[in-house]
Amino acid sequence: VGQNFVSLKQVDSTNTFLKNLLSNSKPVPEGTVIMAEDQFAGRGQHQNVWHAEPGKNLTFSMLLYPNFLAATAQFDLTRVISLGVYDALAPLLRDNLFIKWPNDIYYENKKLSGMLIENSLQGSNIKSSVIGIGVNINQEHFGDNASRATSVKQILQRDYDLKNILFDICRHVETWYLKLKAGETNLIRAAYKQKLYLLNETHNFVSNNEVFSGTIIGVTDAGLLEVERGNVTGTYNLKEIQYL
Ligand code: BTN
Incomplete structure (x- = not known):
């Protein structure tokens, strides 16, 4: 991953760019990475926009087949990418780093990284996967999101080289991806669970316009969040539950 690397000054969204590349032209090699210094239409989950100060943060997409x-x-791929980003950041940030279900990276209670994975299917299998990753590296101010977002620089008080971190992420994603290819699913699921934000902790959630206190006990194979509420365990998809 990252052998075939393109860095763009400005683009709408690296995910959109890579998807267009896939549909327009000759074959694009697996592991291709497209990075942008600036995205003017960066996309997040739930049709959100993804903002990053130009040149300060990592915004890139990688292609897998x-x-x-x-x-x-599909959720095993989400796990693999989350673990790869986690492992690349862990040497810098050690403790207090978590994977927040489904695929954010948190430092303490703030978001450091998010991803947008867009898969295309062929029959009942995945054909291609465009994996967009945003990591807050050198941005210092987050405006209205200050209480929910952080960056490596906010935490460690110095600037970091974007490409060094990018290639660390590529390396760790590749390692986990090869484990997935080798069928080491149980290992991957256990590693993901072990790093899960708020695992076995009681927290307030909102589901169906109702606030309730529950305990995250894990994530199902298919990627649903398992929350214990009293002695009943509920499973939720991304649209069905929010953390308070
Ligand atoms: C989220 O947490 O909502 C997901 C954010 C994903 C952002 C990255 S930045 C690179 C890639 N290109 C995009 O347009 N989005 C992803």
Whole structure:
């Protein structure tokens, strides 16, 4: 991952760019990475926009062809990418780093990184996966999001080289991806669970316009959040639950 690397000054969204590349032209090699210094239409989950100060943060997309993976096992790919980003940041940030379900990286209670994975299917398997990753590196101010976002610089008080961190992420994603290819799913699921934000802690959630206190006990194979409420365990998808 990252052997075929393109860095753009400005683009709408690296995910959109890579998807267009896939549909327009000759074959694009697996592991291709497109990075942008500035995205003017960066996209996040839930149709959100993704803002980053130009030149300060990592915004890039990578291309994989996980044809061996059934569509029903898509969440294992999400786990693999989350673990790769986590492992690249862990040497810098050590403790207090978590994977927040489904695929954010948190430092303490603030978001450091998010991702947008866009898969295309062929029959019941995945054909291609465009994996967009945003990591806050050298941005110092987050405006209205100050209480929810942070950056490596805010935490460690110095600037970091974007490409060094990018290639660390590529390396760690590749390591986890090869484990997935080798069928080491149990190991991947256990590693993801072990790093899960708020695991076994009681927290307030909102679901169906109702606030309730519950305990995250894990994530199902398919990627649903498992929350224990009293002695009943509920499972939720991304649209069904929010953390308070
Ligand atoms: C989220 O947390 O909502 C996901 C954010 C994903 C942002 C990255 S930045 C690079 C890539 N290109 C995009 O337009 N989005 C992803």
